[in-house]
Amino acid sequence: MWWERKLRRPGEGRSRSNRRRPRSPGSGAIDALEARALLAVDVTAIAVPEGSVFDGTVATFDLANLEGPASGLEAEVSWGDGSAATPGTIESVPDSDPMTFTVTARHVYEENGAYPVTVVVRGAEESEDSGFGTAEVAVTPVEATGARILAVLGRPFDAVVASFEDENRFEEPGNFSAAVDFGDGRVAQGRIERNDRGGFDVRASYAYTSPPTDADGMELDSYPVEVSIAEVGAPPPPAVATGSARVIKPTFDLTAVPAAVGVGTPIAEQIGTLRLLEPVGPEAFRVLVTVGQEAGSAVDPAVGTVEGALEPDGPDRPGQYRVILPATFPVLGSFPYSVSVTRVDTGEVQSGAGTITVTPVPPVRISGRLSPLADTGASVDDALTSTPFPTFVGSARPFSVVLVHARRLDQKQETLLGRALADTQGNWQVSGGPLPDGPYVVSALLSQGDEVPERTFLYPPVSPLVIDSTPPAVLRAVPDPWSGVVRVSFLQDPAGLDVPSLVNPSNYALRLGFSRRALPIRPVAAGLEFANAEEAVVALRFDRRIPRHFLMEVSGVGDLAGNVLSAVVPASRVAPARPPRWQGLRRSG
Known part of the structure; x- marks a missing residue:
C-alpha cells in the first residue's frame, strides 16, 4: 500500500530529487517532502515527424502522503535540440491511487534525429525530481519530379533538372544533396535552391559531347536524366526523379562584345554578334539583355532587362547579325550585362556576358541625321x-x-x-x-x-x-441636309494626320452644283468626330441647309511628314431625309 512506501530523504535514491531548504512557517499542505515524498518522474517516449507539432504527454509522476491540492507544483521540459526549455502543464489523473500527475507540453522539432528529453518537476522549498527520455524524430518523405530540358550538343548549359517538396517547412537547401545521372554514363552533383512554389529545385551544369543513341547505335531524341535526392540523416534509399534531356544540334553562335556609351545618351549599341549555322531569318529569334548593377555601387543604371534587336552585319557578311541594345545610362560606371538569344521555334538558347562602360563624353566617332532641308517633319x-x-x-x-x-x-x-x-x-x-x-x-x-x-x-x-511622300486622302464627304453638317472621312496616314490642319474650317469650302465658278461656302465650325486605325472623320457645320449635290474643296490638310492635300470631292451618298411625321407615333385602334 502507499502508506508502506519508504519516504526518500534528501540526497537518497536515484536522481537529484527532494533537495530542500528548511521549511518556513506557514507553508501549505503541498510543500514537498514534509509528511510526503515526490516519487520518480517517468518520461514518455516521443515519436513525431520532423517539422510537425508535438502536443501531448511528456512525463508522469506521483506523490506519497499527499494532502491538499497540487497548485504549487511546476514542470519544465528540455527538448534536447538546442531550443530553450519550455514550461509544462501539470494535471492530475482522475481516480488514480496513489494520485498520479501528467506533464503535457508543446514543441516542434525542425530536423530529424534522436534527441534527449529531460523533464524536471519542482515543488515548494526548491524540492525537485527529474526524468530522462528520448524523442525519435522521423524523416518526412520527399516528393520529387524530373524536368524535361533542352540541351545543345557541345554547348554547356545550366538548368533545373528536378524539383521536389518536403512536408517539413523548416527544411533548408543545405539539408539535402543531389546526384544527377545525365544518361550518358556521367554523374555530377546538383545544386539545391529554394523555388517560389514553396519547394526546392535541383540545378546542374553540364555539356553533352555526343548525341543520344540506342544499343544498336541508332540516334535517339533525348537522354534519360535521373536525379537522386537524399536528406542529411535520412536512411536510404534516396528519392529519385526521372526526367529527360533533348539534345539538338546548334543552329547559331553568339559572341558578346564590350561596349562604350556616353552618359545620358540614348543608344542602340552593338553588344554581341550572332552567326547563323543554317538558313533562318532574324524574326526567328528573341533577344533579352539584362544589365546589372555596378560592382560595389549602390547606383542602378535604370535599365534592367530589355528586349534587344538583331540587325544585319553588312552585305559582305551574309548570315551574321549584330545584337543591339537600346538603352540610356544616366550614371557613369562599368555595368555587367548578360545577353540571351532564343530561337523561338526550337527553344535553342545561347547566352553571353560582357561589360558596358559609361563615359562622361559619348565616344562619338561618326554622327549624322537628315539634312534640315530634307527633314520635312x-x-x-x-x-x-x-x-x-x-x-x-x-x-x-x-x-x-x-x-x-x-x-x-x-x-x-x-x-x-x-x-x-x-x-x-x-x-x-x-x-x-x-x-x-x-x-x-x-x-x-x-x-x-x-x-x-x-x-x-x-x-x-x-x-x-x-519616308511618307503621299499626302492624306479623302474617302468621302457625306451630307446631312437637315442638320447642316457634312462629314468628311480621311484615310489614316502612315505618318499620322496633322490634327490642327484637319479641324481648321478655313481648309474646307463647299461649292453648290458642279461649277467651279460658284461662290464657296465656308463652314462655321469643324471638329474631329471619330478616329481609328483606318480613318478619321471630321464634322463640318454650316449655317444653312446642305443641298443634295455639291463639291467639297479640301486644301491645306496635311500629315506629320509635311505632305499637304489639295482635292475636290463630290458629295457621297446623301444621309436619310427627315423622317415622316407619322414615324415613331403609336398606332391606334
Missing part, C-alpha cells in the same frame, strides 16, 4: 520626311570615308545610298534614293586606312526613319 526629332530622295549630313574624323546604308524594316537587304569623304573639319554629306515609302534603318560606316569599318546607326531599329 513637324519636328527635328520625329524621324519623318516626305522626300524619297533624303540627304544626310554629319561629322566624322577628317578625311575618312563615310558610307550610308538604308534598309527597310520589312526587308533583309541593305541599300547603299552613297559615300562621301569627310572634309578637313570632318563634315560630310550623302544623298540617295529614290526610296519607296516606309520605315528605314539608316546606318553609316566609317573607314579610315586599314582600320576595321565602324558602324553607327543614324536611325536605329527602335526609332527608324519614316
Whole structure:
C-alpha cells in the first residue's frame, strides 16, 4: 500500500530529487517532502515527424502522503535540440491511487534525429525530481519530379533538372544533396535552391559531347536524366526523379562584345554578334539583355532587362547579325550585362556576358541625321520626311570615308545610298534614293586606312526613319441636309494626320452644283468626330441647309511628314431625309 512506501530523504535514491531548504512557517499542505515524498518522474517516449507539432504527454509522476491540492507544483521540459526549455502543464489523473500527475507540453522539432528529453518537476522549498527520455524524430518523405530540358550538343548549359517538396517547412537547401545521372554514363552533383512554389529545385551544369543513341547505335531524341535526392540523416534509399534531356544540334553562335556609351545618351549599341549555322531569318529569334548593377555601387543604371534587336552585319557578311541594345545610362560606371538569344521555334538558347562602360563624353566617332532641308517633319526629332530622295549630313574624323546604308524594316537587304569623304573639319554629306515609302534603318560606316569599318546607326531599329511622300486622302464627304453638317472621312496616314490642319474650317469650302465658278461656302465650325486605325472623320457645320449635290474643296490638310492635300470631292451618298411625321407615333385602334 502507499502508506508502506519508504519516504526518500534528501540526497537518497536515484536522481537529484527532494533537495530542500528548511521549511518556513506557514507553508501549505503541498510543500514537498514534509509528511510526503515526490516519487520518480517517468518520461514518455516521443515519436513525431520532423517539422510537425508535438502536443501531448511528456512525463508522469506521483506523490506519497499527499494532502491538499497540487497548485504549487511546476514542470519544465528540455527538448534536447538546442531550443530553450519550455514550461509544462501539470494535471492530475482522475481516480488514480496513489494520485498520479501528467506533464503535457508543446514543441516542434525542425530536423530529424534522436534527441534527449529531460523533464524536471519542482515543488515548494526548491524540492525537485527529474526524468530522462528520448524523442525519435522521423524523416518526412520527399516528393520529387524530373524536368524535361533542352540541351545543345557541345554547348554547356545550366538548368533545373528536378524539383521536389518536403512536408517539413523548416527544411533548408543545405539539408539535402543531389546526384544527377545525365544518361550518358556521367554523374555530377546538383545544386539545391529554394523555388517560389514553396519547394526546392535541383540545378546542374553540364555539356553533352555526343548525341543520344540506342544499343544498336541508332540516334535517339533525348537522354534519360535521373536525379537522386537524399536528406542529411535520412536512411536510404534516396528519392529519385526521372526526367529527360533533348539534345539538338546548334543552329547559331553568339559572341558578346564590350561596349562604350556616353552618359545620358540614348543608344542602340552593338553588344554581341550572332552567326547563323543554317538558313533562318532574324524574326526567328528573341533577344533579352539584362544589365546589372555596378560592382560595389549602390547606383542602378535604370535599365534592367530589355528586349534587344538583331540587325544585319553588312552585305559582305551574309548570315551574321549584330545584337543591339537600346538603352540610356544616366550614371557613369562599368555595368555587367548578360545577353540571351532564343530561337523561338526550337527553344535553342545561347547566352553571353560582357561589360558596358559609361563615359562622361559619348565616344562619338561618326554622327549624322537628315539634312534640315530634307527633314520635312513637324519636328527635328520625329524621324519623318516626305522626300524619297533624303540627304544626310554629319561629322566624322577628317578625311575618312563615310558610307550610308538604308534598309527597310520589312526587308533583309541593305541599300547603299552613297559615300562621301569627310572634309578637313570632318563634315560630310550623302544623298540617295529614290526610296519607296516606309520605315528605314539608316546606318553609316566609317573607314579610315586599314582600320576595321565602324558602324553607327543614324536611325536605329527602335526609332527608324519614316519616308511618307503621299499626302492624306479623302474617302468621302457625306451630307446631312437637315442638320447642316457634312462629314468628311480621311484615310489614316502612315505618318499620322496633322490634327490642327484637319479641324481648321478655313481648309474646307463647299461649292453648290458642279461649277467651279460658284461662290464657296465656308463652314462655321469643324471638329474631329471619330478616329481609328483606318480613318478619321471630321464634322463640318454650316449655317444653312446642305443641298443634295455639291463639291467639297479640301486644301491645306496635311500629315506629320509635311505632305499637304489639295482635292475636290463630290458629295457621297446623301444621309436619310427627315423622317415622316407619322414615324415613331403609336398606332391606334
